[in-house]
Amino acid sequence: MSLPIRSIEVDHNGTGYMPGLAIDCVIFGFHEHQLKILLLEYRNTNLLVLPAGFIRETENLNDAARRILAERTGLTDIYLEQFYVFGDQSRHDPAPMQAIMEAKGIKVAANHWLLRRFVSVSYYALVDFTKAVPIPDLLSDSCDWYDLTTLPLLMLDHSFIVQKALETLRTDLDRKLIGFNLLGETFTMNELQSLYETILGQELHRSAFQRKMLSLGILERLEKQYGGGAHKAPYLYRFVSEK
Amino acid sequence: MSLPIRSIEVDHNGTGYMPGLAIDCVIFGFHEHQLKILLLEYRNTNLLVLPAGFIRETENLNDAARRILAERTGLTDIYLEQFYVFGDQSRHDPAPMQAIMEAKGIKVAANHWLLRRFVSVSYYALVDFTKAVPIPDLLSDSCDWYDLTTLPLLMLDHSFIVQKALETLRTDLDRKLIGFNLLGETFTMNELQSLYETILGQELHRSAFQRKMLSLGILERLEKQYGGGAHKAPYLYRFVSEK
Numbered sequence: 239m240s241l242p243i244r245s246i247e248v249d250h251n252g253t254g255y256m257p258g259l260a261i262d263c264v265i266f267g268f269h270e271h272q273l274k275i276l277l278l279e280y281r282n283t284n285l286l287v288l289p290a291g292f293i294r295e296t297e298n299l300n301d302a303a304r305r306i307l308a309e310r311t312g313l314t315d316i317y318l319e320q321f322y323v324f325g326d327q328s329r330h331d332p333a334p335m336q337a338i339m340e341a342k343g344i345k346v347a348a349n350h351w352l353l354r355r356f357v358s359v360s361y362y363a364l365v366d367f368t369k370a371v372p373i374p375d376l377l378s379d380s381c382d383w384y385d386l387t388t389l390p391l392l393m394l395d396h397s398f399i400v401q402k403a404l405e406t407l408r409t410d411l412d413r414k415l416i417g418f419n420l421l422g423e424t425f426t427m428n429e430l431q432s433l434y435e436t437i438l439g440q441e442l443h444r445s446a447f448q449r450k451m452l453s454l455g456i457l458e459r460l461e462k463q464y465g466g467g468a469h470k471a472p473y474l475y476r477f478v479s480e481k
Numbered sequence: 482m483s484l485p486i487r488s489i490e491v492d493h494n495g496t497g498y499m500p501g502l503a504i505d506c507v508i509f510g511f512h513e514h515q516l517k518i519l520l521l522e523y524r525n526t527n528l529l530v531l532p533a534g535f536i537r538e539t540e541n542l543n544d545a546a547r548r549i550l551a552e553r554t555g556l557t558d559i560y561l562e563q564f565y566v567f568g569d570q571s572r573h574d575p576a577p578m579q580a581i582m583e584a585k586g587i588k589v590a591a592n593h594w595l596l597r598r599f600v601s602v603s604y605y606a607l608v609d610f611t612k613a614v615p616i617p618d619l620l621s622d623s624c625d626w627y628d629l630t631t632l633p634l635l636m637l638d639h640s641f642i643v644q645k646a647l648e649t650l651r652t653d654l655d656r657k658l659i660g661f662n663l664l665g666e667t668f669t670m671n672e673l674q675s676l677y678e679t680i681l682g683q684e685l686h687r688s689a690f691q692r693k694m695l696s697l698g699i700l701e702r703l704e705k706q707y708g709g710g711a712h713k714a715p716y717l718y719r720f721v722s723e724k
Contacts, residue, residue, distance in 0.1 A: 323563055323566055324542075325542020327540065359600075
């Protein structure tokens, strides 16, 4: 699968882009008890950032989020969800952007479009990080999965954005579980519990968890296939199809 | 309580405001089996709209939402929550704004700031409409509560915004119930059920509703005060205080 990896080519006035508006993507990666996050490192800087970009004047906002994620990380077909707009004045700090431009050998004027205040519409997603292999774009030295428990320092307020995204992920997990499409077609209650424990960052009581999950009305238990030692196998579940 | 009711004074370039970014407020009003919504009617037009406005360059986004609501409707101290950013290109239609300006006797140039594409950060709230008495601003002929079941035609995509806000309100009701502060300090299960039925727009089974509400862990049942005919009175509940 080859993608057109493009640099963000914007002139000093930001011609062709919506002014003052950015998109940040918080991509969580889950696999076997590990929760990670996707970060880019800008070329010749030590700046780690969320995949981010700008909205074209002729582009739908949600389409822009998907395009930005694809261009900057190579990842496509990911279910992105809006979760918050970060619009405090205090998040405006032109210094990191200036450093990024200078590392590219570009001297920017003080009134450059990129140095002005931006409001960030933020999206999040949860994917299996063994199936989502990122490719850095031309602006970045690297694009990699980082452990959430030992998150390095991020540019601007990106750590705060990650924190808010994680809270949203945890709060909305019951409702978004099916959409994230993280489990196989069938799965055991143990596998489901492991997913929850990893995302919530805490151990759960087995029976209370099972009771709660069954009460949501989204799980269907399959009949056991008897034969061989199968009677020792745990029950398998699948998500009930949408009515 | 007197408020500074100001008109939106913006020059052709939108100086002092964030370009391309607007805020729309969906204010739901609840009282005794009725669900309403707050709408403004622009002077000398038949255009009904949500309370809306723009963000100052030196203002936090969430502060702007509260200021806009106060300036346009007179309502203060309302818990506003971001719920979605409407950013499809197709929502761009300069015609209604042109009509509003012309009704004010202002001829606007085709490249006027207000006629360009806007992305809308939308907020919602739920209040008791008998306690929230709106005052129209200088731009509006009226600012009133309208029945949600017979909603008139609204400007641009405002009906769609209302629909999305209503879905969010319904989905998030369990979690936001305490914050909305709609019930007295104590209330009966019947009063709580009536609130849910009005917002969800459907009747609920009494026992299933009670079971679900008690399982949320947010209600505390008060001991009955015996005396007089009080033994016939229903149980009273209150919200448990945050841990």
